[in-house]
Amino acid sequence: MKKNRDYTADNEQLARFAKALGHPARITIIEFLASQDSCFFGDIHDELPIAKATVSQHLKELKDAGLIQGDIEPPKVRYCINRANWNRAKQLFDCLFSNCCTDKKICCE
Numbered sequence: 001m002k003k004n005r006d007y008t009a010d011n012e013q014l015a016r017f018a019k020a021l022g023h024p025a026r027i028t029i030i031e032f033l034a035s036q037d038s039c040f041f042g043d044i045h046d047e048l049p050i051a052k053a054t055v056s057q058h059l060k061e062l063k064d065a066g067l068i069q070g071d072i073e074p075p076k077v078r079y080c081i082n083r084a085n086w087n088r089a090k091q092l093f094d095c096l097f098s099n100c101c102t103d104k105k106i107c108c109e
Contacts, residue, residue, distance in 0.1 A: 023061075039080075
């Protein structure tokens with residue numbers, strides 16, 4: 001890869017998804033949300049051994065990356081997986097993993 005080459009939009013999007021998934025609490029949140037249609041903040045907080053403010057920050061990261069979405073139903077917020085972006089993340093990760101180390105000798109053995 002050339003040093004002066006710009007990153008592709010797909011590379012930037014994949015990096016954003018990867019960063020958002022880069023914490024065990026966020027993985028737990030995603031797993032919890034994927035197991036149901038939607039849930040409220042309190043339900044998510046009950047699943048994690050961390051403070052509410054920390055859960056809120058993790059939800060914000062996932063939402064900013066587009067992996068989850070939230071609907072305000074006063075006085076609560078209901079969260080769910082953003083299916084379109086989740087499918088896009090799966091596609092990008094599948095592409096990355098299928099292109100790495102295929103048909104090449106293993107170099108570190």
